[in-house]
Amino acid sequence: MSKDAQFRILSALVENKPGVLYRISNLIRRKSFNIESITSGPAEIPGISRVTFTMFSDHARFDQVMRNIDTLIDVRSVEPLEERNATVRELALVKFSPGAPVTRPEVMGFLETFRASIVDLSTDTLTAEVSGDPDKINAFIHLAQNFGLKKIARTGAVALAREMIIQKGN
Amino acid sequence: MSGAQAVVEALQREGVEAVFGYPGGANMPIYDAMYDFQSFRYTPLNEDGFRHILARHEQSAAHMADGYARASGRVGVCMATSGPGATNLLTGLATAYMDSSPVVAITGQVPSYMVGTDAFQETDIVGMATSVTKYTFQPLRVKDVPYCIKAAFYLATTRRPQPVLVDIPKDIQQRETEVEFTPHVDFPNYRPWPDPDPMIIKTISRAILSAQRPVILAGGGVKAANAYQELQTLAELLVAPVVTSFMGKGVLPENHPLSLGCMGMHGSMRTNNLVPECDVLLVVGSRLSDRTTGKIEKFASNTKVIHIDADRSEIGKNHKLVVVSLVADAKKALQALIREIEAATLAGKRDGWVKQAHEMVVLAKTELDGNGHCMSGVETIKMLRRFLPTKAIVTTEVGQHQMWCEQHFQVIEPRTFFSSGGLGTMGFGFPAALGAKVARPDVPVFDIAGDGSFLMTENSLATSIEEQIPVTIVVLNNHMLGMVAQWQRHFYNRRYSAVHMGSSPDFVKLAQAYGAEGIRAESPPDLENAVNRAMRSPVTTVIEVPISAEENVLPMLPPGAGLKEMVVG
Numbered sequence: 001m002s003k004d005a006q007f008r009i010l011s012a013l014v015e016n017k018p019g020v021l022y023r024i025s026n027l028i029r030r031k032s033f034n035i036e037s038i039t040s041g042p043a044e045i046p047g048i049s050r051v052t053f054t055m056f057s058d059h060a061r062f063d064q065v066m067r068n069i070d071t072l073i074d075v076r077s078v079e080p081l082e083e084r085n086a087t088v089r090e091l092a093l094v095k096f097s098p099g100a101p102v103t104r105p106e107v108m109g110f111l112e113t114f115r116a117s118i119v120d121l122s123t124d125t126l127t128a129e130v131s132g133d134p135d136k137i138n139a140f141i142h143l144a145q146n147f148g149l150k151k152i153a154r155t156g157a158v159a160l161a162r163e164m165i166i167q168k169g170n
Numbered sequence: 171m172s173g174a175q176a177v178v179e180a181l182q183r184e185g186v187e188a189v190f191g192y193p194g195g196a197n198m199p200i201y202d203a204m205y206d207f208q209s210f211r212y213t214p215l216n217e218d219g220f221r222h223i224l225a226r227h228e229q230s231a232a233h234m235a236d237g238y239a240r241a242s243g244r245v246g247v248c249m250a251t252s253g254p255g256a257t258n259l260l261t262g263l264a265t266a267y268m269d270s271s272p273v274v275a276i277t278g279q280v281p282s283y284m285v286g287t288d289a290f291q292e293t294d295i296v297g298m299a300t301s302v303t304k305y306t307f308q309p310l311r312v313k314d315v316p317y318c319i320k321a322a323f324y325l326a327t328t329r330r331p332q333p334v335l336v337d338i339p340k341d342i343q344q345r346e347t348e349v350e351f352t353p354h355v356d357f358p359n360y361r362p363w364p365d366p367d368p369m370i371i372k373t374i375s376r377a378i379l380s381a382q383r384p385v386i387l388a389g390g391g392v393k394a395a396n397a398y399q400e401l402q403t404l405a406e407l408l409v410a411p412v413v414t415s416f417m418g419k420g421v422l423p424e425n426h427p428l429s430l431g432c433m434g435m436h437g438s439m440r441t442n443n444l445v446p447e448c449d450v451l452l453v454v455g456s457r458l459s460d461r462t463t464g465k466i467e468k469f470a471s472n473t474k475v476i477h478i479d480a481d482r483s484e485i486g487k488n489h490k491l492v493v494v495s496l497v498a499d500a501k502k503a504l505q506a507l508i509r510e511i512e513a514a515t516l517a518g519k520r521d522g523w524v525k526q527a528h529e530m531v532v533l534a535k536t537e538l539d540g541n542g543h544c545m546s547g548v549e550t551i552k553m554l555r556r557f558l559p560t561k562a563i564v565t566t567e568v569g570q571h572q573m574w575c576e577q578h579f580q581v582i583e584p585r586t587f588f589s590s591g592g593l594g595t596m597g598f599g600f601p602a603a604l605g606a607k608v609a610r611p612d613v614p615v616f617d618i619a620g621d622g623s624f625l626m627t628e629n630s631l632a633t634s635i636e637e638q639i640p641v642t643i644v645v646l647n648n649h650m651l652g653m654v655a656q657w658q659r660h661f662y663n664r665r666y667s668a669v670h671m672g673s674s675p676d677f678v679k680l681a682q683a684y685g686a687e688g689i690r691a692e693s694p695p696d697l698e699n700a701v702n703r704a705m706r707s708p709v710t711t712v713i714e715v716p717i718s719a720e721e722n723v724l725p726m727l728p729p730g731a732g733l734k735e736m737v738v739g
Contacts, residue, residue, distance in 0.1 A: 015359070019296070019306075026300050060490055067483040073305050073325065076359045 007036075007134075008062045009081040009088065009159050010053040013043055015074040023072055024051065033057075033065045037090075037156030048076060052158045054134070081159050083133070088159040091131040094144055095151040097124055107147045114140050125150065133157075173312040174199035174343040177276065180319035181220065183351060186247055188221045188608050190234035194251025195291055197278030199343035223608065223637050226629040228255050230601035232262020233627070235273045237605030239266070239331075240588045241563060243396055245323050246271070246605060251278045253291030256337070257298065261595060263333045264302040268592025269417060270394050272331035274322045275299075281341035282310055296337050304332035310339070312347045321355045328362045329499075330481040331394050363480065366498040366506045373494050374452070374476050375510040381450035381474075383523050384410040387433070389462075390417030390591070391455020391480055392500050398584040400504035401454065402426065407511050409520040410452070411527040413441050415462040417591040418455070420581025430527060433733070434462040436573035439725045442733040444527055446470060453477045455500045458488040459592065468732025478503045545692065547571060547646050547717045551578045553694055554618065554644065557701040562614040563606045565589065567599040567623030570652040573723040575618055586613075597626030603641045604634055614642070614705045621647040621674050631684035634710040642704040642711045645677050648719040656722050660737075681712035690714045 014020050021040060028035050036054045043050040053069075055062065062080070070078045081088075094116075098104045107126065111118065116130035130140050134157050141152060171179070177200050181189065193201040204222055225231035228250040235246030246266075250259050256277040266273040280289040296306045305325050307318040315338065322334040378384050386408070392401050401421055405412045405428045412422045413433045422429045433441045442464070445451065451473050456462060458477075463469040466488055474493045477485050478500060485495040496503055551574045558564070560582040566572040566589040581587040588606065590598040603617040617624075624645050634641060651669040658666050681688030687704070691697040691713050704711035725736040 022297070023300060030301050060486075064483070064487060067485070067487075071481065071483045073357055073360045 003058075005056060005058045007083065008055055008057055009083070009086060009157065010055075010062075010066055010069065010078060011081055011159055011161075012051045012053070012069055012078045013045070013048050013076040014040075014051055014072075015076070016042060016047050016049040017074070020049075020074045021051075023074060024069065027068055027072065028065070031065070031068060033061070037154075039156040039158050041158075050158075052156070054157045079161070081161055086159045086161050088133045088157050089131055090134050090137050090157045091129065091155045092137050092141065093119070093127055093129055093153045094141065094149060095125055095127045096144070096148045097150045098126070098148045102146070102148045110143065110147050116140065171349045172199065172203065172344060172346050173309075173315045173338065174203040176312065176315040176349045177319060177338065177343070178203045179349075180316045180351065181247065184245070184319070184323050186220045186245070188223060188238060189247045189249055190223045190225055190231040190238070190605065191249030192225050192228050192231055192251070192255055194253075194255045194278065196252035196280055196340045197249060197255075197276075197338075197343070199340065200249065200276070200278065200338075221608075223604075223639070224633060225601070226632050227627065228258035229261045229597065230627050230630045230633070232259045232273065232275065233265065233595075233598050233601035234605035234608070234630075235275075236262060236266045236269075236271045236598075237565060237588060237602030238609045239271045239273055239605075240602070241585055241606035242609035243585070244272075244609075245326050246273045247276065248273065249276045251291065252280055252295070253293045255291075256295035257293055260298060260302060263299060263335065265590050265593045265595040265598055266333040267302045267304075269590065270331050270390060271333070272326040273333040274319075274326050275303075275333060275335045276319075277335065277337045278343065279308070279337045279339040282339035283341065285339060295335065299335045302333070303335045304330075306335045306337065308337045308339070309342055312342055312345050313349055315342065316349060316351045317355060320352060321357075324355050325357075325360070329360070330391070363498050363502070366496055366503045368506070370494065370496045371503075371506045371510050374478075374496065375507060377474060377476060377494060378408060378410070378450050378452055379511065381448075383448045384408060384450045384452065384520075385430075385445060385448040385527075386410050386412045387415070387445070387451055387453045387456055387462075388412055388418040388421045389415040389454065389456025392418060392421045392504075393455075393585070395455065395480070395500035397455075397501035397504050398422075400501055400508060404504050404508050404511070407508060409524055411444075411524055413437075413445060415456045415459070415591075416576055416589070419576060419589075420584075420587045423582045424580040425582055427528065428524065432576050434464070435727045436576050436723055436725075437727075438577065439736045439738065442727065442736055446473065446733055448473055450474045450476065453479075454504065455479060457481070457484045460488070461591075463488065464727045464733045464735070465730055468734070545694070545697070545715055545717055547574050547648070547652075547721050548578055549694075550644070550646060550697065550715050550717065551575055551618070553697055554616070554701070555579050557698050558616060559614065560586070562586065562616060563588070563603070563610060565599040565603045565606060565615070565617045567617070567619040567626075568594045568596045568653075569620045569623055570648075570656065570721070570723050571618055571620045571646045573653070573726075577723070579618075596623040598623075600624060600627050600641075600643055601630045601633075603643070604630060604639050607639045607641050617641060617643045619643050619645045620652060621645055621649060621671060621677075622651045624677075625674065628680065631681065631686050631710060631712075635685045638708075640708060640710050642701070642713060644713045644715060646715050646717050647674070647677065648717045648721070649674060650719040652719070652721070653723070655719065659722070661728075677712050677714040681710075685709065687711040688714070690716070692716060
């Protein structure tokens with residue numbers, strides 16, 4: 001992979017009907033594109049879904065992915081997004097099972113630092129919800145291993161372009 | 171009307187004149203619906219019926235549809251049942267996909283309420299075919315059947331032509347309901363390309379008009395767009411030499427003064443040497459495959475490349491450094507360029523370049539003599555060019571004979587040469603020849619074959635006899651998988667592994683067993699007589715030409731080599 005390899009995001013509007021995600025994922029597989037995450041959900045237009053792809057790729061490869069996805073008949077439009085001009089969010093559910101040497105209050109202190117909220121509690125476990133950009137989620141999960149982490153479920157990133165971009169120095 | 175009747179009615183409305191197929195459990199309702207009007211024997215078509223041609227293997231049915239499509243420029247239709255019938259189609263669909271041929275495949279499927287239960291002869295053909303088709307449909311309501319067929323024809327023929335599959339569960343074929351036939355379909359995300367952007371046309375014209383040593387590289391996309399005449403006009407206006415990919419072979423008559431023949435792995439060496447010398451390369455309808463360009467880094471390192479293609483994802487895919495690109499229908503793009511350039515008078519200004527280019531290429535005509543007592547493969551191909559009328563359609567199989575055709579069989583007239591260039595499917599040529607003959611019964615059709623390839627779909631002889639579709643197969647028999655043997659000779663130290671086909675059948679008797687004619691030709695007069703006899707014969711003829719097993723296809727571009735690094739011997 002060449003020098004300009006970086007984290008990149010693609011946002012596509014696609015027909016919401018059976019087989020569309022299969023066509024997209026099949027294309028990605030057979031072209032050997034390396035995708036980090038795909039998320040899909042209904043968009044603002046009835047019958048249309050917004051699919052967000054993230055990948056670690058150089059520009060040329062990324063461009064090729066975009067053109068190939070755009071060629072699919074069920075794809076309405078594709079746009080590239082960059083972290084600096086888009087809002088990028090991901091959500092993770094993380095289950096902890098605190099026990100010696102980690103105490104429950106220590107876990108809760110950790111969660112507070114990340115502004116994670118507790119969504120499920122039992123006598124032995126607690127489940128937290130955390131959201132933010134993928135870097136934050138990565139950091140959270142990395143540190144959570146010190147606090148009795150048991151299970152992780154991540155959504156993958158979703159993103160929308162920012163409408164107003166303030167240039168540095170202006 | 172039942173779903174099956176809707177299929178047949180929809181095909182009639184598309185003006186289908188022939189369907190190539192094979193019946194089975196899951197498509198019997200469609201075959202029953204065809205029973206009422208189709209001619210099961212070779213008879214003139216009635217007003218609204220179409221002909222069904224029974225293949226002997228579904229792969230051949232797909233190749234026949236492909237051959238029909240390439241020869242006619244219209245959609246070729248094939249049919250198969252579910253399960254093995256459908257999977258057998260896949261090689262043919264992949265062949266059509268790689269070579270951008272508009273084929274519509276209609277498969278039967280197990281009843282919709284059994285889909286997913288691993289029922290008898292169930293297979294996920296929609297999932298399997300997704301990688302080798304432009305689109306797939308599986309109507310789950312009878313009233314969707316006409317739309318799916320209509321849409322399949324629309325998608326197969328617009329933008330970049332490619333195969334489309336319609337998979338119809340048996341209960342949908344059987345169920346009766348009111349059916350409406352929509353006059354047209356629309357995909358909001360997919361419409362035929364608009365007229366080329368005038369600004370880009372201007373940019374391209376400027377680049378190519380200011381070039382000192384321009385070359386046009388034309389691919390199969392020019393054929394698909396039926397832009398033979400436009401390409402010739404533009405080349406003549408620009409006084410620019412034309413090279414082609416293998417898929418573009420013959421898109422400019424190969425005896426035209428501006429034609430420099432094929433480039434690539436088995437292109438002419440001089441043409442390959444010339445291409446990196448040009449200052450502007452106008453690529454039209456070629457995906458610049460590895461076979462055409464050789465090592466891509468050495469392909470056009472000092473050349474401005476302009477790329478026109480109907481598939482946006484082809485721009486920059488293989489050759490990254492395209493200076494100007496245009497996503498458009500080749501015919502429209504060429505017409506726009508012609509209008510833009512017509513004002514400029516170039517005649518005479520580039521004679522030096524054209525002469526230089528041409529001398530390099532004429533010199534390249536390598537004359538290989540026959541070796542020993544056998545006829546040489548190359549000589550056989552050259553003789554066939556002399557013996558066959560230029561209007562005759564020629565298909566090939568895959569291997570040495572195919573590359574000898576690339577080098578030595580001049581293609582003069584539009585839509586007269588078809589080969590599996592992208593997928594390289596052995597067994598393509600013969601069924602494709604049958605499909606071509608159905609499309610063009612007025613011209614002689616020849617399949618130039620090797621012994622290995624012919625045996626892959628030889629059973630199509632049964633189809634050709636029963637359906638009275640007379641073609642001629644010329645089998646260059648070296649009792650060897652010659653191309654693999656050649657590579658073993660060159661790259662594997664003559665370790666001939668699994669390439670001997672010493673006791674392949676007696677091809678004359680094989681032909682006769684099917685009711686075809688069989689002739690063995692061991693000398694040039696033999697071959698001429700055999701060809702003439704075959705063209706007069708009311709039945710298919712197999713001409714076996716024994717050739718030496720040691721002959722190579724030369725020159726060749728070894729894998730990973732740049733265009734200027736051809737091997738001559």
